Structures are given as structure tokens and as C-alpha cells.
Amino acid sequence: MATATSTLFSLSSLSASLPSPARPAPASLSLRAVSPRARLSASYAAFPIGGLGAWAAATPASSGRWRRRGLEVVCEAAKTGTATGRRPDSVKKRERQNDRHRIRNHARKAEMRTRMKKVLKALEKLRKKADATPEDIIQIEKWISEAYKAIDKTVKVGAMHRNTGNHRKSLLARRKKAIEILRGWYVPNAEPAATS
Numbered sequence: 673m674a675t676a677t678s679t680l681f682s683l684s685s686l687s688a689s690l691p692s693p694a695r696p697a698p699a700s701l702s703l704r705a706v707s708p709r710a711r712l713s714a715s716y717a718a719f720p721i722g723g724l725g726a727w728a729a730a731t732p733a734s735s736g737r738w739r740r741r742g743l744e745v746v747c748e749a750a751k752t753g754t755a756t757g758r759r760p761d762s763v764k765k766r767e768r769q770n771d772r773h774r775i776r777n778h779a780r781k782a783e784m785r786t787r788m789k790k791v792l793k794a795l796e797k798l799r800k801k802a803d804a805t806p807e808d809i810i811q812i813e814k815w816i817s818e819a820y821k822a823i824d825k826t827v828k829v830g831a832m833h834r835n836t837g838n839h840r841k842s843l844l845a846r847r848k849k850a851i852e853i854l855r856g857w858y859v860p861n862a863e864p865a866a867t868s
Contacts, residue, residue, distance in 0.1 A: 777831035784826045787819040788840065795847050799854065806857045809848070816844050 794812045798804055820841055827837035852858035 776829065777826075780822075780826045780829060780831050784819070784822040784832075784840075787815065787822045788844065791815045791819050791844055792847065795851055799851050804855060806855075809852065809857070812848065816848060819844055 791812060794815060798808055798812065801808070823832075823837045823840055826832045827834050849858065853860065
């Protein structure tokens with residue numbers, strides 16, 4: 673049996689249920705296809721007088737109910753809370769957790785970005801430096817290690833997807849490798865050694 677919060681309308685009375693400037697809009701409208709064997713029922717009080725539309729042709733299955741086949745429009749009012757208007761304690765707890773996690777995730781991401789910028793700026797300085805030596809990259813490798821650690825922590829707590837973390841670590845490694853190749857400190861193998 674339908675209540676006032678779940679009123680059923682037929683397609684012919686759809687226009688009466690659509691919002692107009694004089695009437696407030698319903699909370700949700702949805703079309704529901706009903707199989708021929710399925711039965712939708714609603715009480716007489718759910719329909720306005722003269723608004724039965726296609727329901728008038730249907731025969732009453734029992735006292736106070738109508739049977740209808742085909743496509744029906746269902747208009748339901750969404751519930752906003754409990755009967756008392758109070759939100760459950762679990763909702764409040766979830767909001768507190770979300771606030772804590774947002775602050776924690778922001779701090780992790782900020783630390784990760786700071787360490788990545790430190791490495792990228794040092795690599796850029798090393799690229800522009802005229803008298804660079806292979807020993808200059810040792811300090812940068814330590815900073816890269818710290819950046820990797822920050823990225824891994826960010827991924828571990830769930831603030832960033834693991835593929836994004838791997839992408840950022842790869843970015844740092846590629847930039848370092850590019851500087852080493854540019855300076856001639858690293859020579860990649862053009863041909864892999866043939867094993868027999």
C-alpha cells in the first residue's frame with residue numbers, strides 16, 4: 673500500500689506531477705517498467721480527484737487497490753533524517769573522522785610535494801652548473817631517498833593511489849638519469865650483451 677511519501681502516478685497524469693512555479697518540485701522522479709505479471713497498488717487517497725487518468729480503465733483487484741500494467745512514474749519524497757530530526761551518532765563520528773583524515777592527508781601530500789620540489793630544483797641547478805662533478809649527485813640521491821619515503825607514506829595511508837606514487841618516483845629517477853647522461857657520468861648500454 674502506498675503512503676503519502678510514495679505516491680504512484682500514471683503516464684497520463686505525469687503532467688500533474690511535474691513541478692510548476694506554484695508547486696514545489698518532488699524530491700525524485702523515476703520511471704519504473706513493470707512486467708505484465710507484476711502488480712502495483714496504491715490507495716484511493718493517494719490520487720487527486722479526477723487525476724486517475726489511465727487508472728480509471730483498470731479494474732479494482734481488491735477493495736482500495738488498483739492493478740496496472742506497463743510503465744509507471746513514481747514520485748517519492750526523500751527522507752532527510754530520522755523522525756526526531758536528529759542525525760545518528762555514527763554520522764557525527766564519520767564527520768569527525770573525515771576531518772581528521774583530511775588534515776592528515778593534506779599534511780602528507782604537502783610534505784611529499786616539498787621533498788619532490790627540493791629534488792627537482794637541485795637537479796635543475798646541477799644541470800646548469802658549469803663545473804659539476806659526480807660527487808655533487810650524492811646529496812641529491814639522499815634527497816631522492818627522502819622523497820621516495822614521503823611518497824610511500826602518502827600511498828600507505830591512502831591519500832594517493834599507488835600508481836600515482838610510482839609515477840612520481842619514476843619522474844624523479846628519470847630526471848636524475850637525464851642529468852647523469854647529459855654530464856657523461858652514466859652511459860646507457862646501446863646494445864645488450866649477447867649471452868650464449
